[in-house]
Amino acid sequence: MVQVNGNYLKLKAGYLFPEIARRVKAFSAAHSQSELIRLGIGDVTEPLPSACREAMKAAIDEMGTVSGFHGYGPEQGYFWLREAIARNDFQARGCAIDPDEIFVSDGSKCDSSNILDILGLGNRIAVTDPVYPVYVDSNVMAGRTGEAGGSGRYAGLSYLPINAENCFEAKIPEHHVDVIYLCFPNNPTGAVATKDQLAAWVDYAQKHEALILFDAAYEAFIQDDALPHSIYEIDGASNCAIEFRSFSKNAGFTGTRCAFTVIPKSLKGKAENGEMIDIWSLWNRRQSTKFNGVSYIVQRGAEATYSPKGQSEVKNLVAFYMENAEIIRQNLAKAGLKVYGGKHAPYVWIKVPDGMDSWGFFDLLLAKANVVGTPGSGFGAAGEGYYRLSAFNSRENVEKAMQRIQSL
Numbered sequence: 179m180v181q182v183n184g185n186y187l188k189l190k191a192g193y194l195f196p197e198i199a200r201r202v203k204a205f206s207a208a209h210s211q212s213e214l215i216r217l218g219i220g221d222v223t224e225p226l227p228s229a230c231r232e233a234m235k236a237a238i239d240e241m242g243t244v245s246g247f248h249g250y251g252p253e254q255g256y257f258w259l260r261e262a263i264a265r266n267d268f269q270a271r272g273c274a275i276d277p278d279e280i281f282v283s284d285g286s287k288c289d290s291s292n293i294l295d296i297l298g299l300g301n302r303i304a305v306t307d308p309v310y311p312v313y314v315d316s317n318v319m320a321g322r323t324g325e326a327g328g329s330g331r332y333a334g335l336s337y338l339p340i341n342a343e344n345c346f347e348a349k350i351p352e353h354h355v356d357v358i359y360l361c362f363p364n365n366p367t368g369a370v371a372t373k374d375q376l377a378a379w380v381d382y383a384q385k386h387e388a389l390i391l392f393d394a395a396y397e398a399f400i401q402d403d404a405l406p407h408s409i410y411e412i413d414g415a416s417n418c419a420i421e422f423r424s425f426s427k428n429a430g431f432t433g434t435r436c437a438f439t440v441i442p443k444s445l446k447g448k449a450e451n452g453e454m455i456d457i458w459s460l461w462n463r464r465q466s467t468k469f470n471g472v473s474y475i476v477q478r479g480a481e482a483t484y485s486p487k488g489q490s491e492v493k494n495l496v497a498f499y500m501e502n503a504e505i506i507r508q509n510l511a512k513a514g515l516k517v518y519g520g521k522h523a524p525y526v527w528i529k530v531p532d533g534m535d536s537w538g539f540f541d542l543l544l545a546k547a548n549v550v551g552t553p554g555s556g557f558g559a560a561g562e563g564y565y566r567l568s569a570f571n572s573r574e575n576v577e578k579a580m581q582r583i584q585s586l
């Protein structure tokens with residue numbers, strides 16, 4: 179009989195968000211009158227910018243003509259989109275990133291998992307705890323870990339705790355690791371990194387010949403221009419970092435699907451025989467074999483985010499969600515809860531009241547306020563005792579959710 183990949187059997191019950199959906203479904207079935215407000219998964223709710231819609235409509239019309247029809251596109255993305263990204267997101271901030279160092283894709287979740295294809299199995303991996311669960315689960319699936327222990331932590335991974343005591347700033351490891359996942363603005367804690375903090379990681383990576391996998395999916399939510407949006411704002415980062423970016427959260431593309439990964443050509447890894455290898459070439463080879471690119475129509479939509487109209491609409495969307503975050507922060511603080519994040523990120527990270535755990539608080543808010551959030555323990559053992567609310571919802575729902583929580 180066919181054998182399955184035994185690494186999948188090491189995974190804990192279910193991916194966090196489907197598990198929440200399962201519990202919410204069971205609750206709704208038993209309480210059909212309850213009107214739930216979902217502030218759990220970080221999925222956007224506001225309509226797509228009209229600049230993107232217009233560009234996509236025009237692209238559909240083009241596709242209906244012989245001269246404007248597009249079949250397979252380049253696996254790396256159309257050059258005009260890669261150029262717009264390089265110019266607006268990197269060169270405008272002083273980062274020397276070229277268009278051909280940008281690989282357009284259908285999502286950062288996919289890219290941050292798929293990147294493991296080109297990295298050796300023997301690498302020692304570090305993640306923060308709590309952390310976006312995809313980084314951990316994709317390493318488990320790839321066979322880079324042992325079994326999960328009692329706390330849910332997998333043998334073989336290095337966990338770097340982040341909590342209120344260390345201001346959600348992971349301590350740079352004293353031991354050697356080969357790959358470090360960093361996410362700023364952070365999912366789930368909403369923390370943000372300064373240039374000095376990122377420079378310390380780049381310094382570590384250079385000394386240890388390590389690779390930083392930098393997830394900047396939420397960079398558009400940074401409110402202070404002195405804070406870095408890209409790891410390439412730090413000297414030396416293009417020799418030790420890969421960056422993941424997305425149109426999902428800034429331009430509402432969670433359902434439309436478009437993202438990109440930056441792999442500088444100067445980035446090197448080592449083969450088993452010690453030979454230096456270009457990481458860019460391996461990723462290019464991987465994408466050319468396993469990926470057929472993002473649709474022409476969607477890439478035209480993504481390109482439109484860089485037009486003057488698109489830029490202004492994206493700015494308004496981000497401002498709208500950040501006002502939601504502020505409403506959540508203020509109301510929960512008034513309700514006597516300790517809140518973190520939500521200033522440069524669309525996530526508010528909440529310390530649950532004494533005597534409760536994360537799932538207990540999740541169940542309480544679900545049952546008594548009909549509000550769905552995300553239990554902090556779902557992001558890792560050190561997330562126990564915390565709870566995350568997302569600012570992605572309508573103003574009306576956010577205000578209603580806050581009234582319900584206040585009145586508990």
Ligand code: MLT
Pocket residue numbers: 218219220221287365
């Ligand atoms: C989350 O809620 O953490 C996000 O939905 C993550 C994601 O974008 O996959």
